[in-house]
Amino acid sequence: MKEQRIDYEYSLAFREPRSILNFVDNTLPPQKKDTKDLEIYKNLSAIPLIPLVINFPKTNELLFVGISRPIRGSEIPYLAHFGAPNKSFGHDTNDYISDEKTLFNPDSTYSANLLANHQQIPNWNIFERIRERLTRTIKQDYEKPDPSNPGLSAVIQLRKKDGQLSVDLDLHPYVEGYLKDSMFDIKPAPIETYLPELGPLVLGAYSPEITSKWPEEDSYSKKCADKGTRQRIAATQFVAYSISRAGELVPGRFATNFAHYCETGRLLPAPTEEMQIFDAQKDLKNTQLPFPEEPYFDADSVGPIW
Numbered sequence: 142m143k144e145q146r147i148d149y150e151y152s153l154a155f156r157e158p159r160s161i162l163n164f165v166d167n168t169l170p171p172q173k174k175d176t177k178d179l180e181i182y183k184n185l186s187a188i189p190l191i192p193l194v195i196n197f198p199k200t201n202e203l204l205f206v207g208i209s210r211p212i213r214g215s216e217i218p219y220l221a222h223f224g225a226p227n228k229s230f231g232h233d234t235n236d237y238i239s240d241e242k243t244l245f246n247p248d249s250t251y252s253a254n255l256l257a258n259h260q261q262i263p264n265w266n267i268f269e270r271i272r273e274r275l276t277r278t279i280k281q282d283y284e285k286p287d288p289s290n291p292g293l294s295a296v297i298q299l300r301k302k303d304g305q306l307s308v309d310l311d312l313h314p315y316v317e318g319y320l321k322d323s324m325f326d327i328k329p330a331p332i333e334t335y336l337p338e339l340g341p342l343v344l345g346a347y348s349p350e351i352t353s354k355w356p357e358e359d360s361y362s363k364k365c366a367d368k369g370t371r372q373r374i375a376a377t378q379f380v381a382y383s384i385s386r387a388g389e390l391v392p393g394r395f396a397t398n399f400a401h402y403c404e405t406g407r408l409l410p411a412p413t414e415e416m417q418i419f420d421a422q423k424d425l426k427n428t429q430l431p432f433p434e435e436p437y438f439d440a441d442s443v444g445p446i447w
Contacts, residue, residue, distance in 0.1 A: 151315065152196045156406055161347050162186040164398045166411040170349050172223065177231040181219050186347065188212065190297065194403040195315055203301040204309065205403035206316055209343060211292030211330065214282030217275070217342070221379040224345030227357040230375045234283050237377045241276045259381075267310050268381040271338045275380065291330055295339035299391065299400050306400055308344075308387040312337050341383035341390055348393035355386065 162169070169183060176182070190207035197204070212220070218232040230236060244259065246252035259265060274293070281290055296316065298309035312335065320335055345352050358371045359382070374382050383390070390396055398409045 150197070150199065152198075153315070153319075154194050154196075156192040156194070156403060158189045158191045159402065159408075160187050160189050161343070161395070163408060164190075164395050164402070165347055166394070166398070166409075168411075170347060170394070172349050173228055173353060175228045177222065177228065178219060182223050185216060185220060185223075188343070190399070192399065192403045195313070201302065203404060204313060204316075205297075205299040205301065205400045206313070207295075207297035207340075207399060207403075208320075208335065209295040209297075211294050211334065212339070212343075213292045214278040214280070214290070215286065217279055217293070217339075217380075218376050220342055220346040222376040223347070223349075224342060224352050224383060225375050225379040226352055226355040227373045227375040229373065230377070233376045234279065238276065238280050238283065240377050241272075262381060263385040264310070264387070265381065265385070267338055268384050271336055274333065274336075275339075291334055293339060294330065294335045295343045296335050296337040297340040297344060297396075297399065298337050299396060299403075301400065301404070306391045306396065308341065308391060310337050310340070310384065310387060338384060339380070341387040342380050344387075344390045344393065344395055345379065345383040348390055348395050351390055351393045352383075355382075355389075 165186070169186060172179065172182065189210055192205065192207050195204040195206065196202075215234070218234040218237055221237075222228065222230075222232045243249075244252060244256055262268075278290075278293055281287070296312060298313060298316070300307050300309045317332060317335075321332055355374065358373050360371050372378060401407070401409050
């Protein structure tokens with residue numbers, strides 16, 4: 142814990158940065174056997190999170206927050222692929238860009254009907270808040286890669302009240318204030334690049350014990366289901382889909398361990414038995430890549446992370 146601030150309404154404590162991999166017991170969670178780009182899956186597990194906990198004594202609530210390093214536009218479709226229950230198309234970055242054009246063509250009746258279906262997805266309005274910024278970031282990195290282009294930082298926010306965890310998709314004002322005041326050991330970036338709407342994407346990418354059980358095809362809403370209208374839930378669809386089902390990610394090992402670390406400053410002990418993620422687990426052991434046990438960050442080091 143690097144710093145603690147206390148006032149009448151809340152107290153705030155920072156924790157030492159940890160990587161995604163640390164929160165999944167330093168072992169990559171096994172993916173489905175048709176998952177592509179497993180080497181990138183391993184590499185992106187090194188994404189660091191700066192954790193903090195905000196305690197609200199008046200309401201007996203805790204808010205656990207994790208700020209990721211800026212995630213490049215080229216990395217976002219891969220994270221979506223790793224989280225998506227349908228792995229058929231890989232990261233499919235080009236489809237994400239072209240799908241945006243299809244969905245928002247003002248001169249097309251087909252586009253208007255398709256958009257109307259999408260707007261029935263739970264929390265679609267929350268996805269809409271970041272859609273243009275997200276597409277622009279992905280497109281820029283895809284068409285003309287430039288390391289100087291800022292990425293988008295995912296902000297994981299888990300709220301604990303009465304012993305129950307929930308996902309908060311609105312950037313908390315205290316967190317926003319600390320980001321604007323550069324209170325974190327990170328390079329300052331525009332506040333609009335810190336997105337709690339991307340928290341479920343990151344959680345979902347490394348919670349296959351949850352997302353593998355989601356349907357590979359799903360309807361936009363009950364109304365669409367009654368009409369038989371369905372959509373493959375692949376990488377292109379996963380950012381919006383993860384937002385719509387964000388609360389279901391809370392029981393996952395990643396979210397549970399992250400919340401425990403924020404609250405106590407300690408990681409949970411690794412499970413003594415291998416997690417049974419899939420019914421056909423024996424066929425998937427070869428997808429689990431070995432990785433060193435050491436954490437990515439020296440707990441005694443202090444200074445800018447990126």
